[in-house]
Amino acid sequence: MAASSELNVDTPFLQVDLDILEGNIARISDFAKSSGLVLRPHAKTHKCLEIGKLQLASGAVGLTLATVGEAEVFADGGFDDIFIAYPVWPSEQRAARLATLNERIRLSVGVDSIETAKLLGKAVPGLRVLVEVDSGHHRSGCAPEQAGAVATVAAKAGLEVAGVFTFPGHSYLPGAASAAAESEAAALQVASDLLAKAGIEAPIRSGGSTPSWSSTDSSVLSEFRPGVYVFNDAQQIELGNCSFKEVSLTVSATVVSRHGREIILDSGSKTLGADRAAWASGYGRILGSPEARITALSEHHATVEIPAGELPELGSRIQVVPNHVCNTVNLAESLFVARGGIVQDVWAVAARGRNS
Amino acid sequence: MAASSELNVDTPFLQVDLDILEGNIARISDFAKSSGLVLRPHAKTHKCLEIGKLQLASGAVGLTLATVGEAEVFADGGFDDIFIAYPVWPSEQRAARLATLNERIRLSVGVDSIETAKLLGKAVPGLRVLVEVDSGHHRSGCAPEQAGAVATVAAKAGLEVAGVFTFPGHSYLPGAASAAAESEAAALQVASDLLAKAGIEAPIRSGGSTPSWSSTDSSVLSEFRPGVYVFNDAQQIELGNCSFKEVSLTVSATVVSRHGREIILDSGSKTLGADRAAWASGYGRILGSPEARITALSEHHATVEIPAGELPELGSRIQVVPNHVCNTVNLAESLFVARGGIVQDVWAVAARGRNS
Structure with missing residues (x-):
């Protein structure tokens, strides 16, 4: 096709560097292999069938997704082993969708409470579940000490309990990755021991996040599920987890206005997203200008x-x-x-917006 | 159809209360009529043909949009008078799209520099433009004092200069609306006088934002372009610009996890957006629970x-x-x-993602 700089597409648009993408996929895949970890990457990052296939080709056993809707898109795309790492609420319609999906592929979902386990067992008998535990991120997940009780109820309700999982999201803070990986391993160990004590044979201990990937304790974890690593981003740069050279996705934007030392780009929160952690230096970074700072963001303007x-x-x-x-x-x-720099292909963000 | 609480759709999804929507549209329309202001609402808020039609039916003269792509969608939907309130950069392909659009509808676009005015005149001869001035928001827009020079170059380049415009976005701060409306009027007056002095007859003085709508100085402005008012949102509540009863759009979410006094909803930044101004109390508000606070947001979790x-x-x-x-x-x-509470219809967000 065309050189990406001459691409006959108006800005803003998203551009992926295939060499860097493949390098990122290989790096994590090699780490998983050398650590004896099963790799089940979180595909909510890319939502793209082509990238999922590259991950499987590189050794991933299957994919992780966040919603039933995303899992449906990937099942339609031929993926047959999917873990929905979320405490899915079995409303009538969602339970029906889960049951359909469970007949088509090897499906697992998260569960983090006794109440949900009972309802899920009734709604989708035989469904494979992992008990979610909170390892310090304080979002969903039961306390590790409750994992045995949840697993016991889940098993009695007719669910197949396959293990425990957590997301060490507290790794998203400068300098926090190694401590987050420690608490991740500790929580999974406690929870897994409690399942064994309750007589439930469920060997999976699943965790992992991109900031903490290199600290993952493979003496405890059996599986890991990083997501962002395929692309990396300004947060990973500012957390010290990657360099600009390891960023495979950028947003192409045009300078539409200038005043003094400020430029205005035609890419705002409707293209970049409005995320800005308290520790971030701005609303993103500029490739080739490491000292530049995005100081303000509107829907269609970056200052x-x-x-x-x-x-x-x-x-x-x-x-x-x-x-x-x-x-x-x-x-x-x-x-x-x-x-x-030469555009080879256009890939659909196939599961975009599939949030339910 | 069905009661929205019993709607056979899985959460999260967006729900609009038609009575409140119509009330919001009528309130601003009445204000425009009683103030002698031409109303040209910003449809980037809703991106929805049906709501644009309600706005026209209620007296709006046309619509404002942010991008050529959005304008194309609304032109396809039968809207024939559109202002793209943005300093559109005339790349080769975008200039061709502008020229096509300009043949189909009554189109105007923003321009804020001499350089862009020259290129735009060459690329799309006869195009109707308004000069954007910065009234204090410090984003795009030239200084009001430069408006005469930009307009003169634009006219010489063969563009039809129709007036001046600004966005008083510095109204998005508690207590700032009235001062923002004052600086908006002052900047438009200065700029408009300079156009007249340069011999350019261009009567439009266009401004307006939802936080500052009731302070809009109709002795200076001829046109106003609020956007958010159709729906309102938590920012407008916390700026003191509306009550919960004037919010017409909410996100339906489900409680998927609970710990102590915290609940986790299945609606995160991929549904709500990640916006959080420094002065906001959290990542959104909860209808019917004014003291509740959304303290954290992940992609699919609200805490x-x-x-x-x-x-x-x-x-x-x-x-x-x-x-x-x-x-x-x-x-x-x-x-x-x-x-x-009874779902009547499903409206497409027709211009979703049309950012270029």
């Missing part, structure tokens, strides 16, 4: 403060590294995929 | 701290008022439209 001497011309094309790539991808219909 | 005694059961359906409704709507494919 960028540029170091003296680097001010680009009006109409220049700039590559923005978004703060949180999962939300960026969820705003787009497609990814323009390039190798060596 | 809500609930006052003692109000803790809902697992599986309960909760209505979330998003912080910034424009970004919420841009994440969804459709709106479930109800009157008196």
Whole structure:
């Protein structure tokens, strides 16, 4: 096709560097293999069948997803082993969708309470579940000490209990990754021991996050589920977890206005997403201008403060590294995929917006 | 159809109360009429043809949009008078799209620099433009004092200069609305006088934002372009610009997990958007529980701290008022439209994701 800089597509659009993407996939896959971990990457980051296939080809056993809707899209795309790492609530319609999906593929879902376990067992008999435990992120998940009780009720309700899982999301803080990986392993160990004590043979101990990937304790975990690593993003850069050279997805934007040392790009929160952690330096970063800062974001404007001497011309094309790539991808219909700057393909964000 | 609480659709989804929507549209329309202002609402908020039609039926002269892509969708939907309130950069392909659009409908676009005016005049001769001025929000827009120079170059380049415009986005701060409306009027007056002095007859002085709508100075402005008012949102509540009863769009979510006084909803940043202004009390508000606070947001989880005694059961359906409704709507494919709690229709978010 065309050089991505000459691509006959108006900005803003999302561009993927295939060499970097493949490098990122290989790095994590190699780590999993050398650590003896089963790799089940979280595909909510990319929502893209082509990238899921690259992950399987590189050794992943299956995929993780966040919603039934995402799982339906990937099942339609030929993926036959999916874990929905979420405490899915079995409303009447969702239970019916789960039952259909469970007949088509090898499905597992999360459960984190006795009440939900009972309802889920009634709604989708025989469904495979993992008990979610809270390892310090304080979101969903029961306390590790309750995992045995939840698993016991789940088994009695007719569910197949396959193990325990957690998301160490408290790794998303500068300097926190290694402690988060420690508490992840500790919580999974406690929970897993309680299942064994309750007579439930359920060997899976699943965790993992991109910031903490290299600290993952493979003496405790059996499976890990990083997501962001395929693309990386400004958060991973600022957490010290990757360099600009390991960022495979950027947003192509155009300079539409200039004042003093500020430029305005035509890419705002409706393209980049509005994520900004308290510790972030701005609303994203600029490829090739590490000192530039995105100081403000509207729906269609990014205000960028540029170091003296680097001010680009009006109409220049700039590559923005978004703060949180999962939300960026969820705003787009497609990814323009390039190798060596030449666009090779356009991939659909097939599960975009499938939030239920 | 069905009562929205019994709607056979899995959460999360967006729900619009038609009575409140119509009341919001009428309130602003009445204000425009009684103030002698031309109303050209910003349809980037709803991106929905049906709501645009309600706005025209209620007296709006045409619509404002943010991108060429949005304008194309509304032109396809039969709208024939559109202002793209943005300093559109005339790349080769975008200029061709502008020229096509300009043949189909009465089109105007923003311009804020001499360089862009020259290129735009060459690319789309005869195009109607308004000069964007910065009235204090410090995003795009030239200084009001430069408006005469930009307009002169635009006219010489063969563009039809129709007036000046600004967005007083600095109204998005508690207590700032009235001062923002004052600086809006002052900037438009200066700019408009400079156009007249340069011999350019261009009567439009266009401004307006939802937080500052009631302070709009109709002795200076001729046109106003509020957007958010059709739905309102948590930001408008916390700015003191509306009550919960004036919020017409909510996100239906389900309680999927509970711990102590916290509940977890199945609606996160991929449904609500991640917007959180520094002055916001959280990541949105809860309808019917004004003291509840959304303290954390992940992609598919909202963590809500609930006052003692109000803790809902697992599986309960909760209505979330998003912080910034424009970004919420841009994440969804459709709106479930109800009157008196009974769903009447499903409207497409027709221009969703049309960011270029």
